[in-house]
Amino acid sequence: MKIAVIGTGYVGLVSGTCFASWGHDVFCVDKDIQKIRSLERGVVPIYEPGLDELIERNSAIGRLNFTCNLTEALKGAAIVFIAVGTPPRAEHGDADLSFVFAAIREIAPLIEDDTVVVVKSTVPVGTGDVVQKIIDSARKAGSFSVASNPEFLREGSAIRDFREPDRVVIGAEDERSRRVLTQLYTPPLAASNTPIVVTRRRTSELIKYAANAFLATKITFINELADVCEQVGCDVGELALGIGLDKRIGTSFLNAGPGYGGSCFPKDTMALLRTAQDYGVALRIVEETVSANEARKRRMALKVTDALNGDVDGRTIAVLGLTFKPDTDDMRDAPSLPLIETLQRFGARIRAYDPVGNENARQLMPDVKFHDDAYECARDADAVVIMTDWDNIRELDLTRLKRVMRRAVLIDLRNAFEPGLAEKIGFRVSAIGRAAVGRSEIDAMREMPNMRRQIRHDQLGRSAYLEPMGGFNEHL
Structure with a gap:
């Protein structure tokens, strides 16, 4: 036809x-x-x-x-x-x-x-x-x-x-x-x-928004659990596998990272909220998802700053991967945008590389120096940030990468590399949903009964507290 x-x-x-x-x-x-x-x-x-x-x-x-x-x-x-x-x-x-x-x-x-x-x-x-x-x-x-x-x-x-x-x-x-x-x-x-x-036609229209809002919520859920993992000494990848193999949950969209972006999830969650508001309905879960995701994107800049001992002023930072996900040149609502903008406000000098997204990114980041090669982008850098897990970024020769850098600091916001690999080569690594280097899970668990751990929820503007749990050491 x-x-x-x-x-x-x-x-x-x-x-x-x-x-x-x-x-x-x-x-x-x-x-x-x-x-x-x-x-x-x-x-x-x-x-x-x-x-x-x-x-x-x-x-x-x-x-x-x-x-x-x-x-x-x-x-x-x-x-x-x-x-x-x-x-x-x-x-x-x-x-x-x-x-x-x-x-x-x-x-x-x-x-x-x-x-x-x-x-x-x-x-x-x-x-x-x-x-x-x-x-x-x-x-x-x-x-x-x-x-x-x-x-x-x-x-x-x-x-x-x-x-x-x-x-x-x-x-x-x-x-x-x-x-x-x-x-x-x-x-x-x-x-x-x-x-x-x-x-019915109206149901069909709502299905699209509901599907994207649910997936956005799932991403935000695992991202927040990644923050918990970092504090208590767990691995978010293993956590995601453990819950994702439950057929009722599924493993898709359980990869922790710097937040969702792109042309659909940010736009569709906001449009769904507006529709609900027009009809006098509160979608609290979707509201919190949108808020938490936006806060997370900028909070990633603090993760980079922490990896450089709290100060990036005058530091050269290489950002590898710019598009909101691999295999696209789409920069719409990409997490790299607020990350780079925040780091620049903190005084950092930014270099950037993306296999296909450089051209679109140039229009949005006028003060960034772009490179067509990942190793050249990282040359003399004080830190490398993995923002988008393209295959060719996952396959980087870490030994060669370390050799061209000024300081061996790797902030892996996509968990693109196997745990421990970069550390063995000599990198100081900050990853998503993994305990800090040199701190074992056992040590983290031993500390829990003796301290009152505060989990900050910046997007809500309040704090929740995890009280000590008695009897923990009996099982260690």
């Missing part, structure tokens, strides 16, 4: 290309003529492993087309996907739907009868109802359908996520859209027995 995709951002470009790879005739539409011309030449504006090859292959056989001509794209299209951006509004934090509604107003008089208009952009509950009214004002009611089909693509593995999804969610109010979208997804996913969840 013919499919039109409005918007050639991350979601639109990946979705349109993958639909074409399933054998459909796809027209991807964008107002940016320079972007369209670049795509026609095979120049992809985002970094996503495997996407450029897939675009080239499907464009060559005529199944994937890029155009600014909306009439051409919509003529004969059975499905029109709306995949434009919904960025957060600075003043409120809720989703800015102006791009969605502008796109709907443009397509409304041009779509043909029986077209199914599908909102794939991440939108608040009730957006589909507004879309329905906008199109109703331009054409006869009942001559079209409006459905919701949220995306669950992870940057860095988006093509696999599209082709091998955990589930497909379809939100529809009429039989036509249910049937057409089920027919679209069933054949290519039949072999993998992928569940197709068909529900």
